Amino acid sequence: MALPIALALGITLLTGPNPGQPEPDVYQVATEPPRLLLRPQRLRLLQRERQRQSMRWEHFDALVRGGARLPEPGFALALHYQVTRNAESGKRALTWALGPGEDLRQLALVLDWCRPLSGPQETAALLGRIERALAALRSEQTVPAVRSRVLAAVAMADERPQLAAAELREVVQHWWRGMIVPGLKQGRPIPRADHYALLEMMHVLRDNLYLDLREDAPWFFKELPLYQLMSYYPASYPAPENEYRIPASASAQPDLVAAMLSRAAELAMVAYEPNAQETQYLQGWVMQDRFCMRHPLGITYEFLWANPYHPGLTYHGLPLVLYDKNFGRLFLRSSWEEEAEWLGCFDGIRQRFAGGRPLVLGAEAAGSIFRVGEAVVVVVDKQMRFHIAEPAGPVFLAGLKPETCYDVEVDEEEMRQECSDKGGLLALPAGSWRGIRLRPSPR
Incomplete structure (x- = not known):
């Protein structure tokens, strides 16, 4: 009888599963709670x-037990409960969620992390709140809003499996693959301020659906750690609780909430892929005690994501030039010291860091030539003629019309055509010098 059985097995393998059987839904959540950010190894x-x-x-425990005013009480109290199993913390989280709580992300975290303390009536009431908040956010396409929808869907997967699967399918197939990834390819970056929300969503999708969003845009994620580091102003910012690194921004003013979420994104990035070389440099960057977040907002993220036992690499050997032609942005440093010179062209603005503060390079900078380390940046004026006195490293022209082609003539070289990127930047061959002239190419 062995031969007929083998033949039957072979036929089954060739023809596939029974057409009458439903295909498994890859968006059905089947993991055990807690499902959000606290998989067994991290917990x-x-x-x-x-x-x-x-x-x-x-520090985290002292703030929670001491009754400090917590900017995100649901998040902090529910995390404290998961780590300590202290019912008081969990009950406080549930009281917030069933009382003044409105933030969908935190409501989802409380539902997922405090389930052992939530009775049937409390669970039903919390589910109702989450469903209403989810419906209100469904039309929003920002990264933080979609992140919150993902967390809510996974948290309520036991009680609302079909709703959860439909929400997750919509996010992955239509929002991420249908809108965000094509936007990245067309030169529309995910805003820096949204990177932490993106990382939370990535963790939850991989932990529960085994979906890695990086596979749809590997080039973007590979450069993301270096972009995070290069887009900080060089000098740290002293605050009463700890020092901060300040992300470059259009306002050129220190935003400590943005600084905390930026550091949280880096910690979550390391946790997502701790063994990649680029994130090992990032680990070397974040594991400095003077930047450890002690603020009541930042400490929850710091405690959740930091892994001081994971080795990092020194970031002092990283490149000092980051030019992204696709997104039209450029960042330069003279070194990785806090006294370094820095220049950034991003989001349609130009800034340099000098004298301990960022300076906006407006119309008055036209015609100026800036040297940052070995790199040179020329802010082109209306004449489109300039002279670089001696050979340099990378040479960039700024202030051009975006996505426009120019005839470029360099002394003692043949004329050639070069095109600016979306940010009005144009990279010349390294070492370009002497007299350089541009004119728009004939169409």
Whole structure:
């Protein structure tokens, strides 16, 4: 009888599954709670941090137990409950979620992390709140809004499996693959301020659906760690609780909330892929105690994501030039020291860091030539003629009309055609010098 059985098995393998059987839905959540950000390995790490009385744990615990005013109470109290199993913290989180709580992301975290303390009536009431908040956010396409929808869908997957699967399918297939990834390819970057929300969503989707969003845009994610580092102003910002690194922004003013979320994004990035070389440099960047977030907002992220036991690489050997032609942005540093010179062209603006503060390069900078380390940036004026006195490294022209082709003539070289990018930047061959002239190419 062995031969007929083998033949039957072979026929089954060739023809595939029974057409009458439903295909498994890749968007059905089948993992065990807690599902959001606290998979078993991370939860064990946090519980060991508590046992070791680590610096981050002690500060987080002191704020929660001391009744400090927490900017994100649902997030902080529910995390404290998961690590300690202290019912008081979990009940406080549920009280917030069923009372003044309106933030969908935090409501989802409380539902997922505090389930053991939530009775049937509390769970039903919280589910109702989440469903209403989810419906209100469904038309919003920002990264933070979609992140919150993903967290809500996964948190309510047991009670609303079809709704959860439909929401996750919509996010992955239509929002991410249908809108965001094509936008990245067309030169529309995800805003820096949204990187943390993106990382939260990536963690939740990979942890529960085994979907890695990086596979749809690997080039974007490979450069993301270096972009994070290069787009900070060089000098740190001293605050009463700790020092901050300040992300470059159009306002050129320190935004400490943005600084905290930026650091949180880097910590979450390392946690997502700790063994890649680019994130090992990032680990070397974030593991400096003077930047450890102690603010009541930042400490929850710091404790959740930081892994001080993971080795990092020194970032001092990283490149000092980051030019992204696709997004039309440029960042230069003279070194990785805090006293370094820095210049950035991004989001249609130009800035340089000098004298301990960022300076906006407006119309008055036209015709100026800036040297940052070995690189040169020329802010082109109306004459489109300039002279670089001596050979340099990379040479960039700024202030051109975006996505426009020019005839470029360099002394003692043949004329050639070059085109600016979306940000009005044009990269000349490294070492270009002497007299350089441009004129728009005939159409």
